[in-house]
Amino acid sequence: MLVQVPGGWNPLLGRLAIDQIPYTNPILAPLFVAVVIGGIILLGLITYYQKWGYLWKEWLTTVDHKKLGVMYIILGLVMLFRGFIDGLMIRTQQVWANGPQSSGVFGAVHGYLTPFHFGQVYSAHGLIMILLAATPLLVGFMNIIVPLQVGARDMAYPYLNALGLWITAAAVALIMISLFVGDFAHNGWFGYAPIFELQYSPGVGVDYWIWTLELTALGTTLGGINLIATIVKMRAPGMTWFRLPIFTWASLSANIIALTSFPALQVALFLVACDRYFGSHFFTAGFGGNLMLYTNLFWLWGHPEVYFVILPAFGMMSEIFPAFSEKPLFGYITMVAASFAIAGVSWLVWLHHFFTMGAGPEVNSFFSVATMLVGIPTGVKVFNWAFTMYRGRITYTAAMLWAIGALFLLLVGGLTGMMLAIPAINYMVHNSVFVIAHFHSMLLVIVYAIFGSVLFWFPKVFGFKLDEFWAKTMFWLFSAGTVLVFVPMYMLGFMGQTRRLDYVFNTAWHPYLVTEEIGIAVYCLSVAAFFVLLYVSIRDRVKNRVGQDAWGTSRSLEWLTHSPVPFYNFAVTPHVNARDELAWRRHNGINEAQPTQYVDIHMPNNTGVAIYIGALTFVLGFALTWRVWWLCLLSLVAIIVLMIVRSWRGDPGYIITAAELEKMEREAMQRQQQVEGHLPHHGGHAVPSGAMAYEGQKVSPLGTPPSSGDHH
Amino acid sequence: MSHGHDNPILHPEVQMSSTRGYFTGFLISLVLMAAATAMVSSHAFPPFGLLMVITICAAIAIIAQIYFLLHIDVSEHNIWNTVSLVLFIPLFILTIGLTWWMFSQLYLRTMPMMPGMH
Ligand code: HEM
Ligand SMILES: [Cu+2]
Numbered sequence: 001m002l003v004q005v006p007g008g009w010n011p012l013l014g015r016l017a018i019d020q021i022p023y024t025n026p027i028l029a030p031l032f033v034a035v036v037i038g039g040i041i042l043l044g045l046i047t048y049y050q051k052w053g054y055l056w057k058e059w060l061t062t063v064d065h066k067k068l069g070v071m072y073i074i075l076g077l078v079m080l081f082r083g084f085i086d087g088l089m090i091r092t093q094q095v096w097a098n099g100p101q102s103s104g105v106f107g108a109v110h111g112y113l114t115p116f117h118f119g120q121v122y123s124a125h126g127l128i129m130i131l132l133a134a135t136p137l138l139v140g141f142m143n144i145i146v147p148l149q150v151g152a153r154d155m156a157y158p159y160l161n162a163l164g165l166w167i168t169a170a171a172v173a174l175i176m177i178s179l180f181v182g183d184f185a186h187n188g189w190f191g192y193a194p195i196f197e198l199q200y201s202p203g204v205g206v207d208y209w210i211w212t213l214e215l216t217a218l219g220t221t222l223g224g225i226n227l228i229a230t231i232v233k234m235r236a237p238g239m240t241w242f243r244l245p246i247f248t249w250a251s252l253s254a255n256i257i258a259l260t261s262f263p264a265l266q267v268a269l270f271l272v273a274c275d276r277y278f279g280s281h282f283f284t285a286g287f288g289g290n291l292m293l294y295t296n297l298f299w300l301w302g303h304p305e306v307y308f309v310i311l312p313a314f315g316m317m318s319e320i321f322p323a324f325s326e327k328p329l330f331g332y333i334t335m336v337a338a339s340f341a342i343a344g345v346s347w348l349v350w351l352h353h354f355f356t357m358g359a360g361p362e363v364n365s366f367f368s369v370a371t372m373l374v375g376i377p378t379g380v381k382v383f384n385w386a387f388t389m390y391r392g393r394i395t396y397t398a399a400m401l402w403a404i405g406a407l408f409l410l411l412v413g414g415l416t417g418m419m420l421a422i423p424a425i426n427y428m429v430h431n432s433v434f435v436i437a438h439f440h441s442m443l444l445v446i447v448y449a450i451f452g453s454v455l456f457w458f459p460k461v462f463g464f465k466l467d468e469f470w471a472k473t474m475f476w477l478f479s480a481g482t483v484l485v486f487v488p489m490y491m492l493g494f495m496g497q498t499r500r501l502d503y504v505f506n507t508a509w510h511p512y513l514v515t516e517e518i519g520i521a522v523y524c525l526s527v528a529a530f531f532v533l534l535y536v537s538i539r540d541r542v543k544n545r546v547g548q549d550a551w552g553t554s555r556s557l558e559w560l561t562h563s564p565v566p567f568y569n570f571a572v573t574p575h576v577n578a579r580d581e582l583a584w585r586r587h588n589g590i591n592e593a594q595p596t597q598y599v600d601i602h603m604p605n606n607t608g609v610a611i612y613i614g615a616l617t618f619v620l621g622f623a624l625t626w627r628v629w630w631l632c633l634l635s636l637v638a639i640i641v642l643m644i645v646r647s648w649r650g651d652p653g654y655i656i657t658a659a660e661l662e663k664m665e666r667e668a669m670q671r672q673q674q675v676e677g678h679l680p681h682h683g684g685h686a687v688p689s690g691a692m693a694y695e696g697q698k699v700s701p702l703g704t705p706p707s708s709g710d711h712h
Numbered sequence: 713m714s715h716g717h718d719n720p721i722l723h724p725e726v727q728m729s730s731t732r733g734y735f736t737g738f739l740i741s742l743v744l745m746a747a748a749t750a751m752v753s754s755h756a757f758p759p760f761g762l763l764m765v766i767t768i769c770a771a772i773a774i775i776a777q778i779y780f781l782l783h784i785d786v787s788e789h790n791i792w793n794t795v796s797l798v799l800f801i802p803l804f805i806l807t808i809g810l811t812w813w814m815f816s817q818l819y820l821r822t823m824p825m826m827p828g829m830h
Binding site: 232256260264292296300347348351359360362363 | 792799803806807810811814815818822
């Protein structure tokens with residue numbers, strides 16, 4: 001039943017053989033040595049400082065949504081860096097391999113990458129940036145912020161949350177190891193039939209691609225289920241649907257898209273796997289297969305996916321603009337409606353990625369109109385943000401600069417998207433670098449929103465602000481890089497440069513390619529500025545400490561608890577009285593009201609099961625890629641056994657007693673006092689009647705200290 | 713904390729699961745899948761007829777799985793299941809329907825007619 005693979009195969013190691021390690025490759029071999037040395041140094045340092053126990057207890061086995069979120073973000077940033085290096089390599093190859101006179105090294109006729117290697121670099125770049133950089137970064141933020149914004153103590157399923165992270169990490173490990181063991185796919189990030197069929201891609205690259213995608217799809221789906229359940233079920237009392245912060249609404253709409261669309265990707269890839277492993281003919285050219293059916297299935301997921309990543313970014317912008325304009329968000333209801341309109345329409349437009357298939361004028365017109373409809377809710381959002389800033393008291397913090405930058409990019413990306421949505425134009429520029437420039441504008445909206453959010457929410461998570469000067473330096477360098485790379489790219493698209501060229505024949509394009517390369521150099525500077533930013537901020541962390549409301553103008557519930565957020569989030573579940581609860585409390589003078597009494601709380605225990613299962617899914621992916629059947633079976637059985645054992649045991653959780661809670665809260669308040677210079681007072685003044693600050697506790701008059709009481 | 717930490721086994725949606733239900737669902741799917749495979753590999757009907765028959769098999773399998781494995785019905789305690797079902801049906805119709813439409817239009821222009829179709 002299994003297909004015969006070309007090259008060697010043996011039952012013990014599958015297709016693995018020593019010649020699969022590219023030790024003769026002049027780029028990979030030194031990199032491999034560097035990675036090994038770096039890895040040894042890192043592990044050595046952890047051992048030397050005896051941090052293994054700390055790492056294991058506090059991070060690797062945690063189920064705390066904030067720590068998992070931080071790890072998601074670190075993972076995303078690392079992959080953003082890797083993807084950036086890929087981008088740098090692509091740009092350098094094109095500027096070098098330009099025209100018949102251009103030189104070639106390392107076995108390439110032109111430039112320094114052979115077509116085979118160039119194909120792998122751009123395929124990895126796209127896959128990494130969308131699914132292993134942007135997605136983990138956004139999921140990380142949703143993980144941290146959503147439970148805080150809805151006033152929950154954790155996600156609905158803390159253990160599932162850890163599982164999602166570690167499965168995503170397994171996907172990352174799989175694509176990273178493809179650098180050093182075997183090679184990666186060269187079929188682009190989305191794949192084409194029939195080039196990914198075994199006949200045309202006999203190596204393991206496509207298999208790496210399949211299983212990496214399957215694992216991220218799985219991890220993201222699990223995360224999506226968790227976020228939806230959290231938003232639906234875990235809202236604090238008083239947090240009615242129309243008091244939900246917009247970021248939470250955006251997360252809800254995005255995760256509904258994820259939950260409904262990722263299965264399409266998983267099925268499409270399983271069918272590709274069937275073709276490659278069992279010799280079926282779903283996407284072959286003969287035997288009843290249908291090439292375009294793959295493209296159809298892929299974009300059935302692919303287009304909703306791009307909205308899955310942009311909607312949380314819109315949500316982030318919707319939080320940053322009001323905070324730094326000192327005004328409530330303009331058009332809250334329309335913002336919610338627009339998010340869901342975008343989510344809904346995103347299901348109706350996927351054919352715009354293959355207008356050129358030639359389904360005829362009726363079909364193309366339908367999808368063209370549907371695509372352009374997306375512009376309406378998106379336009380609503382843009383105007384809402386503009387009106388939020390209009391006549392606001394704007395402070396141009398670095399976070400605000402990133403958000404404004406995102407707004408401009410959205411305009412550029414949206415308008416070029418509209419052009420692409422017209423079939424007559426699309427036939428001219430499809431698969432040109434104009435499309436590349438379009439979606440990079442869009443994906444940069446996400447990157448800008450993410451960096452804005454890093455600055456905006458960093459003090460909430462870590463208790464101190466990042467350095468404004470270096471953050472702004474980074475912003476301006478990054479923006480200069482963006483303009484220098486993508487404006488010439490739009491132009492080249494119009495001039496007819498197609499995408500994915502390992503050799504650019506037209507020497508008239510040289511000045512544009514050089515400009516793009518300069519842009520990449522400027523991007524490198526902004527990456528350096530980012531590292532300086534981290535260094536300077538951590539060095540000055542004591543000076544930059546903040547209290548609960550880090551910016552003084554924040555609006556939603558996450559700013560109500562201490563910074564850094566204690567592991568139990570809220571000592572007592574807050575009672576929500578208004579949309580923009582913190583702004584409402586500040587307005588009524590009770591933003592520092594503390595609970596009058598504490599009660600015991602129930603928390604989930606740490607567990608190592610999630611990281612074990614993550615590691616096993618990596619082994620499974622690796623074994624499938626190399627066709628080591630016994631290892632596939634072993635890891636699969638181990639995963640199932642672990643799941644059953646864990647479900648059987650369950651998690652009784654543990655209790656933080658009211659007394660312990662009180663002690664921790666006092667310490668947190670003392671820290672806050674050191675930062676802000678006064679003790680938070682209990683209760684407030686001018687409180688509207690019927691208001692409730694904490695669950696079951698009326699806002700009390702000034703001066704009653706919180707006490708644990710004797711009711712548990 | 714008092715909410716939601718009572719015995720999860722007692723939740724109504726968990727109570728709905730039964731070993732018999734799971735096995736019935738599993739068996740029905742298995743039989744349908746085997747039947748479809750057998751019909752296709754033995755060329756039991758002309759191609760277009762086969763397509764219709766295995767589509768019907770798939771539809772029955774889906775319904776059986778929704779009912780026996782996912783326990784989706786329209787009762788009160790399953791309200792969120794109903795919501796997701798309502799959300800899912802239009803998506804299902806849209807994606808399958810539009811795919812059908814675009815490929816039929818494509819085939820009109822590019823393909824010979826499938827044997828057994830008229
Ligand atoms: C106003 C909204 C938008 C419109 C009208 C639009 C339109 C289009 C069209 C027509 C294409 C196909 C171009 C071609 O291949 O010929 C395209 C490609 C693409 N768009 Fe958009 N788009 C919009 C928003 C977005 C957003 C929000 C994102 C992501 C964050 C995005 C990401 C992409 C990507 C990744 C591709 C190409 C993928 C590839 O071929 O590798 N677009 N867009
Ligand atoms: Cu699209």
